[in-house]
Amino acid sequence: MRLSVVSWNIHKGIGGVDRRYRIDRVVGVLAELGPDVALLQEVTDGLPRASFHDQAELLGEALGMHVAFGPQHRFAIGGYGNAILSRFPITRVDEIDLTIGARKRRGALGAHLRLRVGSHTKSVVLWNLHLGLAGSERGMQLERFLESPAVGRTHQPTPVIVGGDFNDLWGSLGPRFLLPAGFVRVGRLENTFPAAVPLRPLDGIFVRGGVRAHACNALRSPLARQASDHLPLCAKLEIASDP
DSSP states (O other): EEEEEEEEEGGGGGGGTTTOOOOOHHHHHHHHHOEEEEEEEEEEOOGGGGGOOHHHHOOOOOHHHHEEEEEEEOSOOOEEEEEEEESSSSEEEEEEOOOTSSSSSOEEEEEEEEEEEEEEEEEEEEEEEOOOSSSHHHHHOOOOHHSHHHHTTTTTSSOEEEEEEETTTSSOIIIIGGGGOOEEEEEOOOBSSSSSSOOOOEEEEEEESSEEEEEEEEEEEEHHHHOOOOOEEEEEEEEEOOO
């Protein structure tokens, strides 16, 4: 079974160049891509700067997708966090707190899907991460993520897809932390930030278990360059049909 997955920091729907709030641009990019799953970071919930929108619900309704939302940063009015959109029903949601000490709140949002693959049904596990700005912080966050019971109880053959904004300036987190845990990067390093002139591979998609990677590319369309300060990563995957 083929599965298309997008990972994208939508920057609260605020353009990276014009600084205008235009959630319709985010809807347009996602509609153009038509993913089966979208792992989105910096999705707002009642934030004044974003017209008080519940963006996860708004995007889910606009695209006809199921939604899971994990709030992270809360302010006096509203906040933002991670969201997972799926064309398939979400059967379970998990959250892992990745906040280190007094640093900015960070987290991982997980979702389980139950897919029909060939003559069998199969669980697929999704994780959406948004890591910190400091190098030491990101390492501790990935260690906490990989050691968490929610990740540890997943059987090795189970297809697991991990994506997000890793703030990975040099593309080194995969080889240092995820590769030893059995994950492989989908595609090559892609510069995704800043969207207008991408210089850094901050974002990534990794897989483990019964899932095969076919391709992964950053969308560089004019609308994608305008909609956020990150470009979306688009992966083409195949879920193994073995029982």
